[in-house]
Amino acid sequence: MYRCSILEESSCQKEEIAMNTLKTQNLGTSAEAIKHHYDVGNDFYQLWLDSTNTYSGALWEENDANDTLELAQLRKLDFHINQARAKGAKRVLDIGCGWGSTLKRLIEVHDVEQAFGLTLSKAQAEWIASLNLPQAEVKLESWQDHSPVEPYDAIISLEAFEHFTKLELSHKERIAVYRKFFSHCHQWLKPSGWMSLQVSTYGNSRREDSSQFVFTEVLPETDFPTLAEIIEGSERIFEIVAIRNYRQDYEYTLKAWLSRLKANRAAGIELVGKEVVSRFEKYLSLSSICFHQGISNLFCFTLRRIDNPRKDSSC
Ligand SMILES: C[S@@+](CC[C@H](N)C(=O)[O-])C[C@H]1O[C@@H](n2cnc3c(N)ncnc32)[C@H](O)[C@@H]1O
Numbered sequence: 001m002y003r004c005s006i007l008e009e010s011s012c013q014k015e016e017i018a019m020n021t022l023k024t025q026n027l028g029t030s031a032e033a034i035k036h037h038y039d040v041g042n043d044f045y046q047l048w049l050d051s052t053n054t055y056s057g058a059l060w061e062e063n064d065a066n067d068t069l070e071l072a073q074l075r076k077l078d079f080h081i082n083q084a085r086a087k088g089a090k091r092v093l094d095i096g097c098g099w100g101s102t103l104k105r106l107i108e109v110h111d112v113e114q115a116f117g118l119t120l121s122k123a124q125a126e127w128i129a130s131l132n133l134p135q136a137e138v139k140l141e142s143w144q145d146h147s148p149v150e151p152y153d154a155i156i157s158l159e160a161f162e163h164f165t166k167l168e169l170s171h172k173e174r175i176a177v178y179r180k181f182f183s184h185c186h187q188w189l190k191p192s193g194w195m196s197l198q199v200s201t202y203g204n205s206r207r208e209d210s211s212q213f214v215f216t217e218v219l220p221e222t223d224f225p226t227l228a229e230i231i232e233g234s235e236r237i238f239e240i241v242a243i244r245n246y247r248q249d250y251e252y253t254l255k256a257w258l259s260r261l262k263a264n265r266a267a268g269i270e271l272v273g274k275e276v277v278s279r280f281e282k283y284l285s286l287s288s289i290c291f292h293q294g295i296s297n298l299f300c301f302t303l304r305r306i307d308n309p310r311k312d313s314s315c
Helices: 013-021 031-038 042-048 069-083 101-108 122-129 171-188 212-218 227-234 247-263 265-272 274-293
Strands: 091-095 114-119 136-140 152-158 189-202 238-245 296-305
Touching: 031 122, 042 122, 042 247, 042 265, 069 101, 069 152, 069 189, 069 247, 069 296, 091 101, 101 114, 101 136, 114 122, 122 136, 152 171, 171 189, 171 227, 171 238, 189 227, 212 274, 227 238, 227 296, 247 265, 247 274, 247 296, 265 274, 274 296
Parallel strands: 091 114, 091 152, 114 136, 152 189
Antiparallel strands: 189 296, 238 296
């Protein structure tokens, strides 16, 4: 029977009430702020992302001079699809599906029957609609409002988590949002379901020292979590089976994006103007330094749904 055992079978109800009291509904990036970053223009992103239009850190083959951004992105998608045990599955959800590269890969290479995507970007949803993927269904909807008719076999979410909270939130509010997110994923997954998550986090740095430029001018109403906050958000809801930091891979990805943008600078200026191109160049350059120095990290989590949460009073 499909139901939220974490809430119905354990003593977590108190926590759910607390989460609702905290009004976690609008604590993440607003649709307006998403538009500012993602709806700059699909043509612009196509100039510097790889041909799959994947907008998250790729996984590179170490010491392989022939590796390319596109191969590294496909390797990353396959990694997450395998970690989520999604091959051959009936229904898979991608939370924050971007321009649909994971959905496409799930259907075309991994024999998934139906791939569902959520995004807050209208430009991305329109792009996916143009891909002609009858087995893909995309909703312009926040995970907070999602309510599937049937459970999913697996869930994947690549670098959407950073949009679920913003800088000014208190620790309590932040953890409440993260626990709500993991509780929803738990509720939507079949028993023993798996989830693969990729998230940029603070590394050897503190939130109060984070870049105002990045979190106000480039990605407004966005914030990284710390590793500890993700663990606190998921504990007793999901079992963490594997965690690995791929920060160097993100440095390579950001450098590849930057060099492609620079190579296409004139075309970029034509499409979106000099100010936007310069802002993205500065963002990609600054971010590559942060991942190089360990100021930021890139974590991949393999998570397994806990089907029988303990019914103790400590929740
Ligand atoms: C950095 S992009 C990553 C896209 C994609 N996962 C990829 O790897 O190419 C972040 C994505 O998260 C989506 N997003 C942000 N907040 C969201 C929310 N509350 N619910 C669903 N999607 C959200 C954005 O619309 C965007 O598609």
